[in-house]
Amino acid sequence: MPFRSTSSTDSQTLLALFALAFGSFVISTSEFASMGLLPLFADGLGLSPAEASNAITAYALGVMAGAPVITIAAARMNKRTMLIALLVLAIAANLLTSVANGLGLLVIARFLSGLPQGAYFGAASVVATAIVGADRGGKAVALVMGGITVATIVGAPVGTFIGQTLGWRGAYAIMAGLAVLATAATVFWLPHRSDFKGGSVSQELSALRRGTIWGMLVFTSIVVASLFAVYTFVGPLVTETAGLPAFMTPIALALIGTGMAVGNIVGGNLADRYRFRGLFIGFTATLAMLAIMALTATVPTMLLIMLPAMGFTLMVAVPTIPLQMMKIAPEAPTLMGALNMAAFNIANAIGAAAGGLTVHAGFGFPSAIWAGLALTAAGLAFYVLLRPYLSRTLDQGYDAEFASS
Incomplete structure (x- = not known):
């Protein structure tokens, strides 16, 4: 078990x-x-x-x-x-x-x-x-x-x-x-x-003094936004871009969810075994899935394949984020988990807005996929800059982070 x-x-x-x-x-x-x-x-x-x-x-x-x-x-x-x-x-x-x-x-x-x-x-x-x-x-x-x-x-x-x-x-x-x-x-x-007992308010708040926590929240808000850029426009992508009947829209949504569910299981195992490898592999693979989806969105079979593939690769990366945030701030794990979910909702707003911006500009519904790809790419670039500070914090602890700043 x-x-x-x-x-x-x-x-x-x-x-x-x-x-x-x-x-x-x-x-x-x-x-x-x-x-x-x-x-x-x-x-x-x-x-x-x-x-x-x-x-x-x-x-x-x-x-x-x-x-x-x-x-x-x-x-x-x-x-x-x-x-x-x-x-x-x-x-x-x-x-x-x-x-x-x-x-x-x-x-x-x-x-x-x-x-x-x-x-x-x-x-x-x-x-x-x-x-x-x-x-x-x-x-x-x-x-x-x-x-x-x-x-x-x-x-x-x-x-x-x-x-x-x-x-x-x-x-x-x-x-x-x-x-x-x-x-x-x-x-x-x-x-x-x-071990379910609570802690002090000051203990939870102390975690917010750490720059790496805010960095992780910014990273999450950007890198996950691609999911919501696509999710927001699944309906028109299915019916208008791929030319499928309307009853296929809930099926497409279920396919995304299925890919996410399987990726979540794989991602949980990777998060326990490696510090950041699952995160980097998952989001890098997501970029590839988004590019293929955007280029082949007019082909119904390809769209229905790439939607769960995107959900899978993205969720391979996701469990690493809250787990590492809890390790960065072990005295405030509840707040870290809660803030991670808040960052997901910011990502929802950013992804939907970015996709809406390109679609309303007249670039077509596949442009929402490209908008999502750009956001995840920007998030990964930010992660590359943030990674040394994350590793230092995890290796040396909170005091070392401030001593080196």
Whole structure:
């Protein structure tokens, strides 16, 4: 078995890990399904698509705000208690979304829905690492991120289908119900352990004094943006560029998610074995996949092959990022995990904006792929400059970083 615990039976360990991944899945489904539900709640509330997209933006802002604020405010809280509280917030926010009667309440509800995501990822990564052991930290991070990738494969298309069948309000009500199940799983299956205890606020904040942490956040916000540049325009790439029928769009999204899920497993193993090799190999390979995709996007078969290939190579790199951030700031692992998720949402905004800029400039939908490639290339160039400082920090510790500056 890939995960073992010295303090629990195998079945108890697996149930605890499942509860963490399930919570990650539920929270992420609320994010990804909303993209498919946007036309439905726009129509239901009498909004234009542009007005309704403010709800998507509000979610991302919620993640960016909630990741550092909630993590720092709840620094002293036991991580098990913190996870339960975040899931309860997810229940309330999804219920509020389901009863929204206008844009104002919808935006507030989606902002509240985004608040738990970053903090949940950070706390769940710390708890998963405690359960499986520090030497399997990469696998622990990949496990929590696995819930996110499954949300892209299953949660988004199924949530959209439910919205089309039962209405968008029913879809969000069901998401709230899933969050109730995730809360129950956490209560019953996540053990009470002394190593889940919180720390001091000053301890969490001290990590923000390190330049390498900010460097990693900038790097992540740029290098991962290619995924969202492509993801945002999958629909028109499938239907207008490749000429496939509309029903292939959710299949294409599921293919991206499948590639991400497999890459996440491989990336978790590489993150445990190597310091940065998985990161460099993964993102370099992503550049190649993006170039091939952009050049062959008009060929339906090639597009459907390259979408999961891109998802796979990118996720091979990703688990290394939060794991190394936690090693750079071992006294604040929860905040590092939360900030990593916030950086992903910044990448979402950057990727979508860059792709939109080139498409609206008249360069066609494949230009969004080239825009994503440029962002990942810029991120890798920044990493090359940052790498010596990262290695020095990891080799010599925090004091050495400042002594050499």
